[in-house]
Amino acid sequence: MNTPIPLLVFAGSTREQSWNRKLAGAVGAIASAEGAQVTRLELADFDVPLYNADLEAKGTPRDVIRLKEIFHAHPAWIVCSPEYNGSYTGLLKNTIDWVSSPVKGDPQWGSGTKAFAGKVVGLMSTSPGALGGVRSLGHLAPLLMNLQAWVAPKQFAMPRAMEAFDPDGRLSNEAHRTAVHGVIEQVLWAARRFA
Ligand SMILES: Cc1cc2nc3c(=O)[nH]c(=O)nc-3n(C[C@H](O)[C@H](O)[C@H](O)COP(=O)(O)O)c2cc1C
Numbered sequence: 001m002n003t004p005i006p007l008l009v010f011a012g013s014t015r016e017q018s019w020n021r022k023l024a025g026a027v028g029a030i031a032s033a034e035g036a037q038v039t040r041l042e043l044a045d046f047d048v049p050l051y052n053a054d055l056e057a058k059g060t061p062r063d064v065i066r067l068k069e070i071f072h073a074h075p076a077w078i079v080c081s082p083e084y085n086g087s088y089t090g091l092l093k094n095t096i097d098w099v100s101s102p103v104k105g106d107p108q109w110g111s112g113t114k115a116f117a118g119k120v121v122g123l124m125s126t127s128p129g130a131l132g133g134v135r136s137l138g139h140l141a142p143l144l145m146n147l148q149a150w151v152a153p154k155q156f157a158m159p160r161a162m163e164a165f166d167p168d169g170r171l172s173n174e175a176h177r178t179a180v181h182g183v184i185e186q187v188l189w190a191a192r193r194f195a
Contacts, residue, residue, distance in 0.1 A: 005191045007031050008074035010041035012081045012092035019126045019161035020080040026171050027078050027124065031184045041070060043095060051097045064098045071099055071115035076191035078122040078184065081140050083133030088140045100147055116147035118194060122187040123155045124180070126164065132157035154186045
């Protein structure tokens with residue numbers, strides 16, 4: 001039997017009723033059922049200020065180091081990205097900027113790409129709109145590749161988020177479940193081969 005792959009699942013939104021957090025929950029449940037060892041990360045649980053190099057010079061926040069450790073510990077990730085103005089959110093950018101910034105004087109985190117390099121990342125999005133936030137993924141992919149992550153070719157953008165979930169937060173549409181399953185499967189497949 002295959003050793004379960006640690007899979008990190010998180011959304012680029014901290015909004016309480018976030019559709020992308022809901023999607024991340026559904027993804028986590030499906031991936032767990034497929035035997036992945038899922039960690040559901042909530043960015044709201046981390047106290048991360050807006051990136052500012054002057055602030056950083058006084059010391060990288062403890063929660064940024066925690067995020068570096070969590071990202072680094074997971075060979076496979078699924079990111080559920082909301083779309084703001086045709087791109088990903090400031091929250092995602094700020095998080096990635098902090099996590100990719102080398103920690104001066106710390107040999108463990110001297111490389112900015114350490115937490116990203118070699119990770120297999122599946123991208124998903126959802127929005128109330130007809131395009132499901134797909135344009136955010138087109139911007140997020142090169143950002144992650146620039147940090148040496150491997151972005152899975154299969155992606156999924158789910159339109160009309162308000163119609164997509166049942167009252168228990170499960171995806172109610174078979175085609176959506178199949179698409180989510182396809183991304184998860186590809187991410188785990190690649191991460192297993194990289195391991
Ligand atoms: C500043 C801003 C810009 C937005 N731009 C887009 C957009 O370009 N495309 C889109 O589909 N939805 C857009 N939306 C709507 C978001 O998709 C919607 O608010 C969504 O619920 C956000 O994701 P969340 O529910 O995971 O927080 C925008 C929302 C905001 C606040």
